[in-house]
Amino acid sequence: MSRRVVRQSKFRHIFGQPLKTDQMYEDIRVSKVTWDSSFCAVNPKFIAIIVESGGGGAFMVLPLSKTGRVDKNHPLVSGHSAPVLDIDWCPHNDNVIASASDDTTIMVWQIPDYTPVRSITEPIVTLEGHSKRVGIITWHPTARNVLLSAGGDNVIIIWNVGTGEALFVLNDIHTDLIYNVCWNQNGSLISTTCKDKKVRIIDPRKKLVVTKSFDEPIVLQEMDTSNGVLLPFYDPDSSIVYLCGKGDSSIRYFEITDEPPYVHYLNTYSSKEPQRGMGFMPKRGLDVSKCEIARFYKLHERKCEPIVMTVPRKSDLFQDDLYPDTAGPEPALEAEEWATGKDAGPLLISLRDGYVPLKNRELKVTKKNILDKRALQGPRRSYSTCDSSLSRTVLEELLEEIKSLRAMVQGQEKRISELEHKLSQFTNGTS
Structure with a gap:
């Protein structure tokens, strides 16, 4: 008789569980705009959610500890003249968030540690350069104040938020709508998916597509995505990719390895209600004392539900194998250094003693007169x-x-x- 060999992995038994009702965020009017972004962004201090609002676009920011029923008069971040389509927290300053809008602009906001008594309506800086709506924004992983935006004009712009100026404009690479953009780990390259069904690896500083070998995938994983688009979240520390279907009610997760078959299905977290969007906590915001390796913030129609992923361990000691040193909040480069060709990986920190968020730091913008x-x-x-x-x-x-x-x-x-x-x-x- 032949015996089936089960692949050994410390992540085979990841356990997903929603938090209790009193740890959810309730009475939130989640945006009904039909756009493919996640509508939610989180960091170790705050959760931000794109919401319904009259007279323009807005999103709500709550301290993570502000769970339960949200006051209907809770202040919003509202400065756009049309719906907000995407939001992203700065990885190097937990008090700074960027928003992209149907009004063709990107706005960068300073969020105070205390809860303001009135809505925040004045951004630190407004970035203007797209001719159509801006649906994608993502910060550079290692360089300070570098922000990427992609618009319905099929153009990608990389900004120096510290001066409010465009560093690079990529306007002749994509001939159709850009679906998604992400940086590699040191921010030297970007990957894009496009309506023309092509994946491109681009050197943004040279404005060139640098690989042509994407005719055939090295592995193909078929999935039922009939309910909507997939929102992928990748954890480089554990090499796990989580796939959340927008309009679906499950989270599928896979481990990625360097040897064939490369992609290994681990498990699926399932629930009864579909997700309208999803936030993904950076590793430094997790509770290492509970062997938490991922935390999601699932958007429903009127609430946000945290879902915790843990690897069960009997020991109460710090689990070194689950928590290698991870990307910290300090940038490795200045925007000007990166623009001139310098690259650097993220500055790593240990999570052995947990992570305590830094106090409010203001973003300084120096514009030419x-x-x-x-x-x-x-x-x-x-x-x-x-x-x-x-x-x-x-x-x-x-x-x-x-x-x-x-x-x-x-x-x-x-x-x-x-x-x-x-x-x-x-x-x-x-x-």
Whole structure:
């Protein structure tokens, strides 16, 4: 008789379980926009969910600990003039999130550690360059302030958020709608899927497709995806890919290896209700004391349900084999270094003692003054020497007035922030 040999893997018995009702987020009007993004983004501090809103687009941000029923008047992040289609937390600053919208813009927001008493309507910076809706955004994994966006114009733009400028524009690679974009681990390449049924590996700094060998897959895994698109989430620490079908009620997971057959089916987590979207927690946000190797945030029509994936272990000790050093919150490169060709892998941290999120750090944006350029170029072409001298004087006065008004506004914003913080302390009973 022949015996079937079962492949050995420490991940064969991953156990998925939803958290209890009091640990869910309830009474949330999840967006009904028919778009293929996950509609949810999480990090060790916050959960952000794209929601229904009148008069434009908005998303809600909640501290992870703010479970239970959400107040219907909870402040939103609302600055877009059309529906928000995608959101993504900055991997190097847990208080910074980017949003992409049907209004063709990308906005980057600073989220305070305390809960504001009114909606946040002023982004740190607005990025404008797409001619059609922007449906995909994703931050660079290792370089500070580098953000990628892809729009319905079939264009990919890579931005330096710290200056508000486009670093690279890839406008002649895709001839049809871009479905998804992701970075490799050190951010030297991107992978895209497109409506033309092609997968491309692209060097974004050279603006070139660098591989042509995708005619035949090395392995093909057939799946029932009749209910909607698949949302893939990959954990490089464990080499596990999780596939969540939008409109489906299950999460299938596979282990990836370097030898044939390369893809190994592990198991399926199933539930009764379909998911409208899904958030995936970075590894540093997991509870290592409970052998948690993944955590999902499943969107229903009116709530968000956390689902925990664990590897059962009898020992209470830290499990080194489950938690190799993982990507930390510090960037390995500055945007300018990456733009000039430098690459670096993520800076790793140990999870042995757990991870404590860093305190609020502000994102600084330094824009070039376009008025200075106009002052030098405009008058010389349009006026006589006398008029040019006069207009330069007027312009200097205007610049001084703008500078004064900006300082006044910044002072008032600081005062408002201080008062909000004091109010939140009274509300939370700390004063």
